């Protein structure tokens with residue numbers, strides 16, 4: 001019996017040993033390279049649990065110091081190989097590491113993959129080239145940002161800004177660890193997708209499974225991460241809501257604008273030294289007992305006479321064909337003739353805003369046949385991308401502007417709306433070449449057209465708000481000022497147009513000068 005028992009217990013011990021061996025092998029085989037990386041990071045004290053103050057000011061019960069990875073070459077190799085796995089699915093021409101911790105990661109990725117790298121300077125030298133981005137690159141190349149860790153995303157945005165200023169495109173960021181505290185959403189607002197090798201949730205789960213952290217510790221950490229979201233820094237807010245004046249000249253922008261109408265416009269602007277668009281707007285003057293005293297630009301004769309008067313000074317004539325009482329096809333023919341004569345483009349300010357199917361008919365049909373004579377049309381983004389698809393499909397020769405912001409009091413085209421307009425434009429860059437906006441909203445590959453411009457500022461009784469040309473062009477970074485009543489109501493439109501042309505062009509030159517060292 002004993003023999004049997006001892007024999008059984010011997011058998012039992014052997015089987016237990018076999019079983020635990022089986023499980024160790026099983027666990028080892030099934031432990032993913034990511035689990036192995038997490039455990040290695042924890043064991044090397046790259047991941048620490050305690051109470052720490054982060055760059056964003058918040059206190060965190062966990063601290064991750066990925067700078068330490070450079071002291072462990074095999075760990076560094078593991079990190080880079082995991083980053084490489086994520087990068088493989090993306091398309092890009094160059095790499096840029098966020099200084100400093102991600103610099104060795106980006107360098108090794110570059111060496112490993114043969115993709116060139118650029119480097120962002122944290123401090124711009126006040127001698128020599130004063131470059132913010134070092135390395136060899138071409139405008140319009142796609143740059144992939146590499147980062148070690150993202151909390152709010154503000155460090156990535158600090159690198160994004162100078163890359164965009166250099167006319168590089170940035171669509172993606174690859175990060176080793178996303179702390180899942182709002183960084184992904186903050187970056188998405190800037191049209192940048194965050195791809196992470198590890199998420200904080202993965203780390204906590206692996207550390208619990210491997211017995212490195214207790215269930216209680218992990219529960220507490222989970223609660224912390226779920227309740228703490230960090231908004232992006234003031235810098236990113238300024239990117240989001242402020243004007244992003246860039247240093248590029250109109251000559252330089254010629255190679256960035258994909259739409260041919262946009263490029264043609266730039267050529268006209270350069271040749272005529274004019275970034276002035278005149279809006280052929282109607283206006284009515286009432287007398288003291290509300291009787292119409294004077295009314296203008298409601299007949300085709302007035303419209304054509306304005307085109308002729310201001311034509312030599314402008315790059316664009318902006319029309320509202322639906323306020324002309326006697327519109328016929330011959331009006332559009334005469335308008336096109338004047339546009340050729342004076343070398344300007346015709347922008348029909350129809351502000352399309354319906355579903356694609358209707359927009360197609362509005363553009364090509366009715367009595368106006370806009371597609372036959374307009375060079376430029378514009379659209380609200382409220383109905384989604386179908387509006388843009390319809391416009392580009394039914395009038396390939398027309399360039400499209402999207403309304404990203406408006407000049408009138410209380411309008412709803414604010415932050416997220418503006419951002420969405422930018423995203424739409426970037427999606428349809430062959431057709432869309434610019435925005436109606438109050439200034440530059442960030443991407444030098446588009447042109448910015450600002451209405452509500454008057455030398456003396458002020459406003460009207462229906463909510464229009466005027467800004468002077470210098471503020472709009474030199475400070476807010478707009479490219480073309482749209483002036484309506486500032487010129488149309490003048491007793492000498494030729495002279496007024498000439499004054500505005502000079503003021504707008506000087507403001508553009510001033511903007512350029514501010515970037516010249």
Ligand SMILES: O=c1ccn([C@@H]2O[C@H](COP(=O)(O)O)[C@@H](O)[C@H]2O)c(=O)[nH]1
Nearest residue numbers: 279281406407408451452464483484485
């Ligand atoms: O946000 C916007 C969008 C369009 N406009 C148009 O621009 C002109 C401005 O005319 P002014 O006489 O200079 O006020 C006009 O055609 C508007 O329809 C805008 O003002 N604001």
